Amino acid sequence: MNVRLLDIAHARSGDKGDTANVGVIALKPEWYPVLVQHLTLERVQHHFRDVITGPVERFELPNLKALNFLLHGALDGGGTLSLKTDAQGKVFSTAMLRMVLDIPDADAKALDLPSAPR
Amino acid sequence: MTSSQTSPKIVRVAAGQGFWGDWLEAPRRQVEGGQVDYLMLDYLAEVTMSILQKQKERDPNMGYARDFVGAIESVLPAIATRGVRVIANAGGVNPRACAEAVRQVAMKHGVGSAVRIGVVTGDDLLPRLDELIAGGHALANMETGEALSTVRDRVLSANAYIGSVPIVEALARGANVVITGRSTDTALTMAPLRHEFGWAGDDWDRLAAGIIAGHIIECGAQCSGGNCLYDWQNIPDLANVGYPIVEASADGTFVVTKHPNTGGRISIPSVTEQLVYEMGDPHSYITPDVVADFSTIQLEAAGENRVRVFGIKGRPATDKLKVSIAYRAGFKAVGTLVYSWPDALPKAQLADRVLRERLVNLGLSFDSVLTEFVGVSATHGPLAGPPNDPPEVQLRVGVRGPDKAKVERFTREIVPLVLNGPPSVTGFAGGKPKVEEIVAYWPALVDKTVVQTQVEVLA
Numbered sequence: 209m210n211v212r213l214l215d216i217a218h219a220r221s222g223d224k225g226d227t228a229n230v231g232v233i234a235l236k237p238e239w240y241p242v243l244v245q246h247l248t249l250e251r252v253q254h255h256f257r258d259v260i261t262g263p264v265e266r267f268e269l270p271n272l273k274a275l276n277f278l279l280h281g282a283l284d285g286g287g288t289l290s291l292k293t294d295a296q297g298k299v300f301s302t303a304m305l306r307m308v309l310d311i312p313d314a315d316a317k318a319l320d321l322p323s324a325p326r
Numbered sequence: 327m328t329s330s331q332t333s334p335k336i337v338r339v340a341a342g343q344g345f346w347g348d349w350l351e352a353p354r355r356q357v358e359g360g361q362v363d364y365l366m367l368d369y370l371a372e373v374t375m376s377i378l379q380k381q382k383e384r385d386p387n388m389g390y391a392r393d394f395v396g397a398i399e400s401v402l403p404a405i406a407t408r409g410v411r412v413i414a415n416a417g418g419v420n421p422r423a424c425a426e427a428v429r430q431v432a433m434k435h436g437v438g439s440a441v442r443i444g445v446v447t448g449d450d451l452l453p454r455l456d457e458l459i460a461g462g463h464a465l466a467n468m469e470t471g472e473a474l475s476t477v478r479d480r481v482l483s484a485n486a487y488i489g490s491v492p493i494v495e496a497l498a499r500g501a502n503v504v505i506t507g508r509s510t511d512t513a514l515t516m517a518p519l520r521h522e523f524g525w526a527g528d529d530w531d532r533l534a535a536g537i538i539a540g541h542i543i544e545c546g547a548q549c550s551g552g553n554c555l556y557d558w559q560n561i562p563d564l565a566n567v568g569y570p571i572v573e574a575s576a577d578g579t580f581v582v583t584k585h586p587n588t589g590g591r592i593s594i595p596s597v598t599e600q601l602v603y604e605m606g607d608p609h610s611y612i613t614p615d616v617v618a619d620f621s622t623i624q625l626e627a628a629g630e631n632r633v634r635v636f637g638i639k640g641r642p643a644t645d646k647l648k649v650s651i652a653y654r655a656g657f658k659a660v661g662t663l664v665y666s667w668p669d670a671l672p673k674a675q676l677a678d679r680v681l682r683e684r685l686v687n688l689g690l691s692f693d694s695v696l697t698e699f700v701g702v703s704a705t706h707g708p709l710a711g712p713p714n715d716p717p718e719v720q721l722r723v724g725v726r727g728p729d730k731a732k733v734e735r736f737t738r739e740i741v742p743l744v745l746n747g748p749p750s751v752t753g754f755a756g757g758k759p760k761v762e763e764i765v766a767y768w769p770a771l772v773d774k775t776v777v778q779t780q781v782e783v784l785a
Binding site for chain 2: 220223224233235258269272274285287291
C-alpha cells in the first residue's frame with residue numbers, strides 16, 4: 209500500500225553551510241519503526257537525486273521517534289553565497305514529506321496507516 | 327521557613343530573542359508574564375559578526391547588536407527591582423561599547439547603581455590572525471579543508487565560539503547583566519544553571535543537559551508553536567505567542583514551558599521539532615564545554631504546555647574551539663518579475679532564456695546564474711511536479727561573481743524585459759535589483775589553549 213510520508217510524519221529542516229538537515233518525526237510512536245524500515249538512506253538519496261549534489265547521511269533517534277538526514281551540497285554554497293530562495297534549507301523538510309512509501313499491506317493494516325489518496 | 331527553602335530549587339531561564347531581528351516585544355513579555363530568574367537573549371547568527379565588524383570600522387563605538395539596548399530598557403524594572411538577570415551575546419565585536427550603551431540607558435532611568443554589567447571578551451581573534459597562522463594554526467575550512475591563507479586578505483572578522491566558563495565567572499562576581507561577544511547560543515542558558523547549581527566542569531551529564539536546554543530555547547518561539555508543522559492549524563493564538571522558559575533542577579532535569587495566558591503550544595512534537603533543527607550527528611553535539619548526546623534525551627508530557635526533559639548524557643569536551651570567520655566573497659544580485667495567466671510559466675521561461683542570451687551577448691560571465699520560478703519550483707525544484715496552470719509565476723534570477731561591475735550590469739537587464747520581453751508582466755515596482763557584497767562564512771577549529779577569555783564587572 210502506498211503511504212504518504214506527510215501522513216505519518218512531521219519534519220523540520222535547517223542548514224549548516226552547504227548542508228541541509230532534515231529531521232523526520234513519526235506522528236505516532238508506533239509508526240517510528242515504519243520510518244526506520246522504509247525511509248532508508250537509498251530511498252532518500254533517490255528522492256533528492258536532482259536537487260542535491262552531495263551524499264546523504266542518516267541517523268536514527270529512537271528516543272525521539274525521529275530520523276535525522278544530512279543532505280550535502282543542497283544549498284548552492286549555503287549561507288550568504290547561495291542564490292536560492294531557500295538558502296537556509298528551511299523547507300527541505302516539506303520536500304522530504306513529498307515522499308511516498310510502499311508499505312506491505314499487512315503491516316499498513318496492523319499499524320492503521322493512512323493510505324495515499326489515489 | 328519559606329517554601330523555597332523546603333522544596334527543591336528550581337531555576338527559570340526565559341528566552342527572549344532567538345536571533346537579531348526577533349520580536350521586540352518578547353523580552354518584556356518574558357519578565358512581566360510570570361516568574362523568571364534569568365532572561366537569555368541570543369543575537370548572533372553565523373555572519374552577524376562580520377556585519378558588526380563593518381559597522382565598527384565605520385564607527386569605533388558601534389559593532390554590537392543595538393536592539394539589545396532597547397531590550398534592556400524594556401526590562402530595566404525587572405532587573406533593578408525584581409532581581410532578574412540578563413545574559414546576552416549582544417556584544418558582537420565590541421562588548422565594551424555595548425556595555426557602555428547599557429550603562430547609559432540604565433543611568434537615564436535612574437537605576438545605574440542597580441545594574442552591574444559583566445563583560446566577557448577574548449573571543450575576537452582578528453587582531454591575532456597573522457600571529458596564529460604564523461604559529462602553525464592553519465584555521466582550515468571545516469567543510470572544504472582549504473587553509474585560511476587562501477582568503478586571508480579578505481577576512482573581515484574571526485571569533486572563537488566561547489563556552490560557559492567566563493559567563494559563570496561574571497555571574498559569580500555579581501553581574502546582573504552579562505554581555506558577551508561570540509559565545510555559543512547554548513552557553514547563554516547553560517551558564518546560569520551551572521552558576522546556580524554549582525555543576526563541576528567535568529559533570530558531563532549535567533553540562534550536556536544545560537546545553538540541550540539551551541538548544542531547545544535558543545530559537546525563541548520555534549519550540550513553543552512558532553514554525554511548528556505538527557498540527558499547525560490548531561496551535562492557538564500565535565499573535566500572543568509565549569516564548570519558552572526552562573525550569574531546571576539541580577539534577578539536570580528540566581521542564582520546558584511558557585507563561586500562562588500566552589499563545590502557542592509547548593508539546594512533545596513542538597519540542598522535538600526544535601531538537602532536530604540544525605542537527606548534525608546527534609550523538610556528538612560538540613560545544614566548548616561538553617559533547618552532548620541527543621540520542622539520550624527523554625521527553626515526557628508534564629501537564630498543559632509543559633514537557634519534561636531528562637536522561638541526558640554528555641562526554642568530555644574536545645581540546646578545540648570552533649572559530650567563526652567571515653570573508654569577502656564577491657557580489658550578488660537577485661532580480662524578479664511576475665508573469666500572469668495565461669501561460670504564466672512559459673512566459674517566465676521565455677523571459678529567462680531572453681535574459682540569459684543577452685548576458686552572453688554582453689560578454690557577462692558569472693560564477694553562478696540561478697533561475698527559479700516562484701510558485702512552481704523555487705522551494706522544491708523538480709520534486710514539485712508539473713504546475714496546474716498557475717495564475718501567476720515569479721521569475722527570480724540571481725547571479726554571483728567576483729566582479730562588481732558585471733553584477734551591476736546584470737541588474738540593468740531585468741526591468742527592460744517589461745517592455746522588450748514576453749507579455750503579461752508586472753511586479754517590477756522595486757526597480758533595478760540591489761547589488762550586495764557577499765560576506766561568506768568560514769568555519770575553522772583552533773586549539774583551546776590559544777583563546778583566553780577575560781571578564782570585567784563594571785562598578
